[in-house]
Amino acid sequence: MQRKMALRQLLSGNEAIARGAFEAGVTVGTGYPGTPSTEILENLAKYKPDVYCEWSPNEKVAFEVAAGASIAGARSIVTMKHVGLNVAADPLMTLSYLGVEGGFVACVADDPGMHSSQNEQDTRNYARFAKVPLFEPSDSQEAKDFVKLALQISEEFNTPAILRTTTRVSHSRSLVHLEERAVSQKKVGLVKNPPRFVPIPVWGRPMRHRVEDRLMKLQKLSESISINRIEWREKKLGIITSSISYQYSREVWPEASVLKLGFSYPFPDALIREFAAGVDEILVVEELDDFIEQHVLALGIKCRGREFVPGIMELDPDRLKAARLKMEGRPVTAAKSVAFADQLPPRPPVLCPGCPHRGVFYALTKHDVVVTGDIGCYSLGAFKPLDRMDTILCMGAGVSMAHGLEKAGEQKKVVGVLGDSTFFHSGITGLIDIAYNKGSSTIIVLDNRTTAMTGHQDHPGTGRTLMGEATRTISIEDVGRACGIGRVSVIDPYNLENTGQVISEEMAAKEPSLIVSRAPCPLRERRRVGPVRTIQTDECKGCELCLGLGCPAIEGGSEKPKINELLCGGCGLCEQVCPAGAIRNPAGVKQA
Amino acid sequence: MIKNDTQSVVLVGVGGQGILLASEILAQAAMQAGFEVKTNEVHGMAQRGGSVMAQIRYGKDVHSPLVAKGSAQILGALEHVEALRYADYIAPQGLAAVSAESITPVTVSSGAASYPANVEEMLKKVFPRLVYIDAAKKATELGDVRAANIILLGVISRGLDLPLDAWHKAIKQCVREKFLDLNMKAFELGRNFS
Numbered sequence: 051m052q053r054k055m056a057l058r059q060l061l062s063g064n065e066a067i068a069r070g071a072f073e074a075g076v077t078v079g080t081g082y083p084g085t086p087s088t089e090i091l092e093n094l095a096k097y098k099p100d101v102y103c104e105w106s107p108n109e110k111v112a113f114e115v116a117a118g119a120s121i122a123g124a125r126s127i128v129t130m131k132h133v134g135l136n137v138a139a140d141p142l143m144t145l146s147y148l149g150v151e152g153g154f155v156a157c158v159a160d161d162p163g164m165h166s167s168q169n170e171q172d173t174r175n176y177a178r179f180a181k182v183p184l185f186e187p188s189d190s191q192e193a194k195d196f197v198k199l200a201l202q203i204s205e206e207f208n209t210p211a212i213l214r215t216t217t218r219v220s221h222s223r224s225l226v227h228l229e230e231r232a233v234s235q236k237k238v239g240l241v242k243n244p245p246r247f248v249p250i251p252v253w254g255r256p257m258r259h260r261v262e263d264r265l266m267k268l269q270k271l272s273e274s275i276s277i278n279r280i281e282w283r284e285k286k287l288g289i290i291t292s293s294i295s296y297q298y299s300r301e302v303w304p305e306a307s308v309l310k311l312g313f314s315y316p317f318p319d320a321l322i323r324e325f326a327a328g329v330d331e332i333l334v335v336e337e338l339d340d341f342i343e344q345h346v347l348a349l350g351i352k353c354r355g356r357e358f359v360p361g362i363m364e365l366d367p368d369r370l371k372a373a374r375l376k377m378e379g380r381p382v383t384a385a386k387s388v389a390f391a392d393q394l395p396p397r398p399p400v401l402c403p404g405c406p407h408r409g410v411f412y413a414l415t416k417h418d419v420v421v422t423g424d425i426g427c428y429s430l431g432a433f434k435p436l437d438r439m440d441t442i443l444c445m446g447a448g449v450s451m452a453h454g455l456e457k458a459g460e461q462k463k464v465v466g467v468l469g470d471s472t473f474f475h476s477g478i479t480g481l482i483d484i485a486y487n488k489g490s491s492t493i494i495v496l497d498n499r500t501t502a503m504t505g506h507q508d509h510p511g512t513g514r515t516l517m518g519e520a521t522r523t524i525s526i527e528d529v530g531r532a533c534g535i536g537r538v539s540v541i542d543p544y545n546l547e548n549t550g551q552v553i554s555e556e557m558a559a560k561e562p563s564l565i566v567s568r569a570p571c572p573l574r575e576r577r578r579v580g581p582v583r584t585i586q587t588d589e590c591k592g593c594e595l596c597l598g599l600g601c602p603a604i605e606g607g608s609e610k611p612k613i614n615e616l617l618c619g620g621c622g623l624c625e626q627v628c629p630a631g632a633i634r635n636p637a638g639v640k641q642a
Numbered sequence: 643m644i645k646n647d648t649q650s651v652v653l654v655g656v657g658g659q660g661i662l663l664a665s666e667i668l669a670q671a672a673m674q675a676g677f678e679v680k681t682n683e684v685h686g687m688a689q690r691g692g693s694v695m696a697q698i699r700y701g702k703d704v705h706s707p708l709v710a711k712g713s714a715q716i717l718g719a720l721e722h723v724e725a726l727r728y729a730d731y732i733a734p735q736g737l738a739a740v741s742a743e744s745i746t747p748v749t750v751s752s753g754a755a756s757y758p759a760n761v762e763e764m765l766k767k768v769f770p771r772l773v774y775i776d777a778a779k780k781a782t783e784l785g786d787v788r789a790a791n792i793i794l795l796g797v798i799s800r801g802l803d804l805p806l807d808a809w810h811k812a813i814k815q816c817v818r819e820k821f822l823d824l825n826m827k828a829f830e831l832g833r834n835f836s
Contacts, residue, residue: 222707223680223682224704225678386711388729389726390726395757398749400748597753600752
């Protein structure tokens with residue numbers, strides 16, 4: 051990557067974080083894919099061989115690998131989405147005690163508004179929980195600058211740090227000045243020092259004190275650091291804000307003074323007091339939890355916030371305009387509704403045409419079963435007409451919750467469904483539990499050979515690494531057998547008859563079973579599964595069974611269904627469900 | 643000439659239609675012309691055949707990457723219903739460029755909703771300044787239906803005060819060599835459409 055770069059480039063927040071990590075001399079980057087964080091590591095990997103990057107099986111492993119690198123003296127980052135930090139919370143809480151050697155930053159992306167997530171948790175709470183510094187960029191330039199600063203402060207204070215972005219910071223693009231890479235002069239190699247790195251009680255207790263001492267020092271720094279700054283304008287209203295909310299506030303209250311927090315935990319108390327003394331009234335503008343507001347109130351400073359600024363779902367200029375009107379006691383004009391809104395059909399995300407998951411879900415529609423689902427594209431199997439997913443909790447729960455339902459005495463047969471990447475992430479331990487504790491659930495791994503939903507990342511089952519190298523392919527079947535599952539089968543989900551038959555047989559078995567439904571994601575393969583199908587209208591009886599597949603390429607709504615040839619993925623499922631034999635491929639090519 | 647005010651453009655369509663590429667080209671063109679630029683788009687689950695929106699803002703000084711409702715100078719849409727769905731983003735005198743394409747959502751196929759029969763009339767009612775173009779058909783004539791997004795971009799370019807040279811540079815930067823000629827033609831076609 052030595053090609054000459056333009057001085058300023060239009061980068062997403064995630065690309066800018068990758069660039070910043072590169073410039074700061076990071077040599078190890080790890081993570082697990084998760085929207086909106088995924089592109090950080092994908093872009094950092096482009097700087098190979100200067101930076102070693104890996105997709106780890108899950109966030110906990112990724113966190114620990116980066117922690118190991120840091121303890122050895124290397125600068126490292128780990129990337130994940132907000133819920134990923136729950137998985138990695140265990141190492142986070144104690145790495146705070148151990149401290150780090152090389153700079154260590156966990157880059158965590160929140161998803162206010164739940165664009166692509168199952169909850170709306172606010173990562174800022176983890177910084178306070180783990181007593182580590184928190185950095186919150188508000189655009190791409192800051193994303194690059196702050197990750198560098200976070201690495202430097204992490205190293206200087208021997209503390210892990212969190213860089214928290216949100217969907218709008220991670221996925222917005224803005225102009226960024228590029229700089230050269232500076233390689234760390236630190237020598238790599240663990241300096242043996244058990245009291246420093248082994249938190250057994252006798253050594254852990256002093257660590258506990260060091261954490262508090264460090265936090266006090268960090269607090270002093272946050273009061274003087276330039277990325278926590280007061281922008282004095284009119285003194286009537288002062289806004290305290292961070293992250294993307296800063297950008298919205300500048301547009302909605304252009305005249306107001308602003309205390310902008312870039313290094314937002316520990317809180318810069320002296321700066322907050324100075325700001326409060328200089329303005330008549332304070333409004334805190336923050337997304338999700340009232341993290342700043344509660345602290346300002348705890349300092350004994352009067353402020354307003356949640357009263358006007360919503361804490362549920364993401365903010366935007368429109369919602370803040372409404373907040374301003376409300377605060378000023380002016381009538382909040384209802385947003386002009388979209389004309390004909392009631393006549394516009396919704397367009398939710400759906401399983402793609404040609405998606406191999408469709409075959410399994412369609413087969414499951416033939417059974418009155420409970421399906422515990424998981425996190426991935428297949429969560430779209432919950433929508434009508436397939437409607438074949440009853441629960442989703444978190445990664446891995448598709449397996450473990452199936453077992454729990456069964457042990458509770460659920461009358462219906464329980465089937466757990468999860469993806470291949472998810473299986474490696476946290477499905478394995480649940481599977482061991484089922485085998486060990488004598489369950490009889492049927493677990494189906496929808497193996498499309500990639501981490502699809504986040505944009506096709508490799509995982510332990512794909513045979514490729516993030517560095518682009520061929521590697522050992524971990525077999526899901528072998529892992530299943532090693533977990534103690536006796537009945538393991540592999541099916542081709544494009545063959546509906548066999549898929550239905552195997553699922554029926556395995557559900558009838560008195561012991562647990564693992565079905566691996568294997569077919570690569572056609573989106574990743576960038577090709578059709580087979581020839582495009584068409585419906586012979588004169589032979590079509592109009593039974594609409596094909597519409598039960600929920601395929602976006604099959605257009606209903608008029609007299610007889612039609613297949614959109616541009617969209618058709620060529621999977622041939624519709625041909626198999628048509629009782630009249632009216633769906634064929636025009637070329638007459640037989641399905642292999 | 644362009645005012646110092648921030649220009650806001652909203653591009654909408656269905657996942658897979660090339661909204662994100664069009665957004666990137668527009669942003670690069672604005673950057674080439676010397677402006678500050680911010681864009682936003684949604685990734686992940688929303689992309690799977692769902693409705694997709696990209697927003698581009700440029701000017702001397704841009705804060706929010708999100709466009710406030712009623713403030714977009716231009717709304718570009720590659721699909722009828724999506725144009726109507728996001729109509730509230732357009733400014734009162736804003737220009738709507740809409741491609742004459744209907745893509746049936748699964749909600750319609752499954753009978754849960756219906757696709758409006760009179761979309762063209764609805765568009766004319768909702769958008770006083772409407773450029774309506776069969777971009778998919780014209781792209782197919784050029785050789786590839788997938789260039790519809792660039793034809794639409796050509797239409798949009800007439801409503802934005804960015805120099806032609808900036809557009810050309812941006813297209814060169816964003817599309818693969820193999821498709822450059824096709825995309826240049828598509829852009830010209832849209833720009834000269836009347």
